[in-house]
Amino acid sequence: MRTEERLRDAIPPRTILLVAGVLLLQLGFILSYVGAFHSPSPSGVRLAVVGPQATVQRLDALPDDPLEVEPAASEAEVRQRILDREVSAGFVVARTGTTDRLLVASAAGPALATAVEQVVTQVENAQRRTVQVVDLVAPEAGDARALTGFYAVVGWLVGGYLAAAALAIARGARPATLQRTLIRLGAMVPYAVLSGLGGALILDQWLHALAGHFFALWWIGALLTFTAATVTMALQVLFGVLGVGLTVLIFVILGNPSAGGAYQAELLPTFWRVIGGALPNGAGTEALRNYVYFSGHATTRPLLLIAIWGAAGLLVTLAGSLLHLRRAAQREPVSEGRHAKHEA
Template sequence: MKSSPAVRALGVAIGAALLQIVMITAFAWPSAHLAPRRLPVVVAGPAAGAVAERLTHARPGAFAITTRPDEASARRALTDRDAYGAIIASPSGTRVLTASAASPAVAQQLDVLAQQFAPKRDAAVNAMPAVQDVVAADPDDPRGTGFGGMALPLIMSSIAGAAFLTFTVRRVAWRAAGVLLFALLGGLGSAAIAQGWMSLLPGPYLAIAGVMAFTIAAVTGTVAGLAAALGRAGLGVGAIAFLLVGNPLSAATSAPELLPRPWGEIGQYLPPGASATLLRSVAFFDGAGAVRPLAVLAGWTVLGAVLIVLGARRARAGQAAAADRAPEPALT
């Protein structure tokens, strides 16, 4: 029994309103609750123990503190992406090391933290403890707004590519070829724009292009595979997973440890979060910290390939069933 136009209109209106609420919540809620949550920092120097204890009591649960014997090892912790910042505590004063390339938002918070650790004698001479940026963000994008602005278009265009391939290419095998070609061309083109025109990312061009191509393959392949295996409803499933859930939790404009737990960690196991982390590692840290996000993108890419294969088998089974149901031609 078919529903009336009024009932369908009411259902669509209610569904659209609910979707709007979900989207606003998904995108605004994480940003509205940014705060350090076991943020990795290092304390080094002769007075490291006292400073670590003070920091623990002042901000319970905010920092995951480790101590290092000297400033050189603290710097290595930042360049290896083991920590976002370091406090160098010595009898002569307190200095803070940051890595704004890992997260400009975290670097700003550590700048404020440095002022809180200013010794009284520094205040008497109107001097603040030094803050040094060990791994700086790109000078053309010091706040990371351009970097964060790349995340949403990259994911949206990847989902759109999967939808176009689903609607325009009937054979699943050719859709898979389209995914690979789109990933290759999209990665090369996106990296050229990000590095050449906008100057948002340093690092080797081919490595940046490879990360973007890998991201496109993971998202487009998985969404196209869902559509092949589940039908067009798979497009909606992919869009919800990667756009409504993955993008807000990617921490592309902040850091996973600033998002409410456990959502920041969950976001790193979805392509948007893994892509942002991998891009930072390749562009600014010579690949340090790239293993896990690379494995995550590889896993999603493999899942997409498996779904495409299952979709191809589903299509062949449907064609065979249709052929069996077809009436035999009449004999003359």
């Protein structure tokens, strides 16, 4: 056997293409994570300000637009808007003295709260004033850096797409019958329920990281798991084994760094800031934080987004399977005709 034939026997051309795809995913992983995190800086952080118009204009005119300043009538209004997740922070200028107040909610992301504090402090120092930071909503004791929700979302999404990928490995990426497609989709329902339940037990009952929100954690986790599973199935039906790579691209390479975990959206470069709000990773992280720390305010949009992804994955899986089966049925008469001619 010649060397070329030995190489082809050991590493078929199809395998070379798959390895090349893995290399691209690997490089994409490095580019996405380093690109998102290498130089975090605030941009367009919504800040409600109670104070003179000159202060509002000064904060709103800072270089590179770190703040999006919105005037407010009172400190009570600022507090409520922060708790309702309408703004990220608030600044109240003292009527007497030189010490002003910066209101933040570090449970929404300590990195963002720190970044706003640094920006405001620089402005205050230039005016020979000082700032007192008031944390309205701090992370729970078991969630020191407010990262528990993010890592939980990652776990649920990974579980969903690995379960779907495992079914593909066992019986093929494209189901041979519509019945098999329906069974696979149906199997993901109890799996998602158990996945959400297990995650909630760990977060609430075992580690006490996000205590007191058991049922919310359960069903948000179940929704995320099912969504990841249906999207993975849809991509596998459309693209075969390449669908797994596309799933990794969406949920791992693009979704995780843009989800607002370690660095919130306002601290990320434009590309990651834009896509973060449109992917299940970011939506899940936002929904968990807002439900746990902000009485469920501003959770409708992220939960609806996750549900849309899940429904789209479900519909594409069914439609793609029907199309694949129809094409397979159309090829069968041709194959049978060729076989009969060969026998004759």
